[in-house]
Amino acid sequence: MADLKKLKSDILEDGIIDDDEVKTLKDAIYEDGVVDREEIDLLVSLRNEAKETCQAFSDLFFTAMKEHVLADGEIDEDEVKLLDAAIYADGVVDDDEKQLLRDLKAGAKSACPAFDALCEKCLG
Secondary structure, eight states: OOOHHHHHHHHHTSSEEOHHHHHHHHHHHTTTSOOOHHHHHHHHHHHHHOSEEOHHHHHHHHHHHHHHHTTTSEEOHHHHHHHHHHHTTTSOOOHHHHHHHHHHHHHOSEEOHHHHHHHHHHHO
């Protein structure tokens, strides 16, 4: 497994996440074929700390988040806490975040009441 702390440090060195760095990130995250919580935490941290990101990073972020949360088909309270923290990190719910919630709602076999409450709060 890649050294995620070093990877984060290298990527954030200039504050900008570009296409080449996204390829490196994607290779590291999908190295074992599974997006685990540590890797999601890395992506959330990068998203929050980078001054600028490219579209490829956004695509990777939302795809990986969806795969992680829906891995077992159920959305539990820990996953809702993760989603809530990621969505509200900047204080704004953007269109991509709303689409993520819609995709998760459509793809989940079951979800805890906290997920329904988060969707109501974000989607109205």
